[in-house]
Amino acid sequence: MKILAIETSCDETAISIIDGKGGLKSPRFSVLSSVVSSQIALHTEWGGVVPNIARREHQKNLLPVLLQVLEQADFLNDKYQNPNDKKISKIKLKKIQKYLEREPELLKLLLSTFHFPLSTPNIDAIAVTHGPGLEPALWVGVNFAKALSALWDLPLIPTNHMEGHISAVLLEEKPIRTNFPAIALLVSGGHTELVLAKSWGDYKIIGETQDDAVGEAFDKVARMLSLGYPGGPEISKLAKTGKRDAIPLPRPMISQTNFNFSFSGLKTAVLYYMRDNKKTDKADIAASFEEAAADVLISKTLRAAEKHKARSIIIGGGVAANTHLRNELKRRTKKRLPDISVFLPSPKLTTDNAAMIGAAAYISQKPKRPGNVVARANLRL
Ligand code: KG4
Numbered sequence: 115m116k117i118l119a120i121e122t123s124c125d126e127t128a129i130s131i132i133d134g135k136g137g138l139k140s141p142r143f144s145v146l147s148s149v150v151s152s153q154i155a156l157h158t159e160w161g162g163v164v165p166n167i168a169r170r171e172h173q174k175n176l177l178p179v180l181l182q183v184l185e186q187a188d189f190l191n192d193k194y195q196n197p198n199d200k201k202i203s204k205i206k207l208k209k210i211q212k213y214l215e216r217e218p219e220l221l222k223l224l225l226s227t228f229h230f231p232l233s234t235p236n237i238d239a240i241a242v243t244h245g246p247g248l249e250p251a252l253w254v255g256v257n258f259a260k261a262l263s264a265l266w267d268l269p270l271i272p273t274n275h276m277e278g279h280i281s282a283v284l285l286e287e288k289p290i291r292t293n294f295p296a297i298a299l300l301v302s303g304g305h306t307e308l309v310l311a312k313s314w315g316d317y318k319i320i321g322e323t324q325d326d327a328v329g330e331a332f333d334k335v336a337r338m339l340s341l342g343y344p345g346g347p348e349i350s351k352l353a354k355t356g357k358r359d360a361i362p363l364p365r366p367m368i369s370q371t372n373f374n375f376s377f378s379g380l381k382t383a384v385l386y387y388m389r390d391n392k393k394t395d396k397a398d399i400a401a402s403f404e405e406a407a408a409d410v411l412i413s414k415t416l417r418a419a420e421k422h423k424a425r426s427i428i429i430g431g432g433v434a435a436n437t438h439l440r441n442e443l444k445r446r447t448k449k450r451l452p453d454i455s456v457f458l459p460s461p462k463l464t465t466d467n468a469a470m471i472g473a474a475a476y477i478s479q480k481p482k483r484p485g486n487v488v489a490r491a492n493l494r495l
């Protein structure tokens with residue numbers, strides 16, 4: 115089943131075509147093409163993502179990214195450039211105009227691009243992230259997906275972004291076999307969740323942050339240290355030369371038996387420490403912060419794995435690209451729960467991309483009538 119997936123929940127305009135095979139026991143995927151167009155440079159000067167800039171950029175980027183993806187997958191050959199193809203039926207045109215009513219720039223581009231394949235490419239379904247994320251950004255992808263599904267007469271599968279992060283690990287070239295139950299640790303700029311997975315597609319949140327997401331804490335601490343945005347990779351780089359035990363930082367909620375997190379206090383502790391100890395080496399601050407954040411995440415993940423008799427641990431989301439977190443999670447799992455396998459997607463699959471949305475859509479197999487698909491900023495698993 116070939117799925118064209120669209121992801122615009124935050125500041126990456128991403129589209130991918132994946133090919134899914136096999137049943138829910140062992141789904142397998144090949145990524146035929148995947149393009150991520152990042153807007154980070156535009157948001158950097160604001161120190162975070164500005165929803166309306168994201169929305170404007172998605173409108174601009176979606177069509178060029180789509181053409182690139184179709185070309186990469188070899189779906190843009192001559193047969194799609196037949197001038198006869200240029201005739202769209204009146205009914206279809208009306209639908210497309212309606213779906214893209216609020217994206218006039220995108221509609222104009224869509225109707226004026228000569229190379230655009232008006233006949234259906236060799237794809238079986240369209241998937242789109244419909245939440246969680248920034249609502250103005252989500253809507254652009256959702257409306258574009260509706261227009262494509264009308265144009266190409268393809269089913270539309272609205273997909274949860276966090277299910278995408280859980281599924282990313284399935285996109286590795288070397289196929290994996292995950293044993294269930296599994297505990298998934300999802301760590302991104304907007305979320306920090308522990309999820310109990312009974313099988314692919316059967317997910318329950320068992321704990322989550324009560325305030326800031328861990329990625330948000332990385333970004334905010336990076337700002338305090340005058341590092342660039344996004345802060346995660348910057349902190350990680352700086353931490354390599356620092357001492358992890360240089361500064362005594364709190365591990366919020368670490369001894370509570372629930373699986374919830376809190377990162378706002380950790381961030382504030384860094385702020386106060388910097389205020390009172392102005393001469394501290396920045397690398398020591400970065401390393402101590404990274405250590406404290408990883409310690410809480412891993413301690414709770416292992417406790418959850420133990421309690422739910424998990425056989426696998428999966429990690430996903432932007433912060434899962436963090437080398438220290440990855441190494442420590444592997445090391446501590448091996449030491450405390452040696453029978454559990456840890457699945458770490460490669461760093462380029464942990465940050466936002468559309469291939470993971472395609473994989474989650476293949477697993478969910480739940481198409482919806484395009485007219486009923488809406489963006490939902492606070493969608494939960
Ligand atoms: O999943 P993602 O790409 O977007 C969201 O859905 O939020 O995650 C972005 C977050 C940002 O907060 C960023 O600072 C963080 O992931 N991040 C990292 C690293 N790479 C990205 N955090 C720590 N270490 C990294 N290497």
Ligand code: ZN
Pocket residue numbers: 275279302303431432465466
């Ligand atoms: Zn994400």
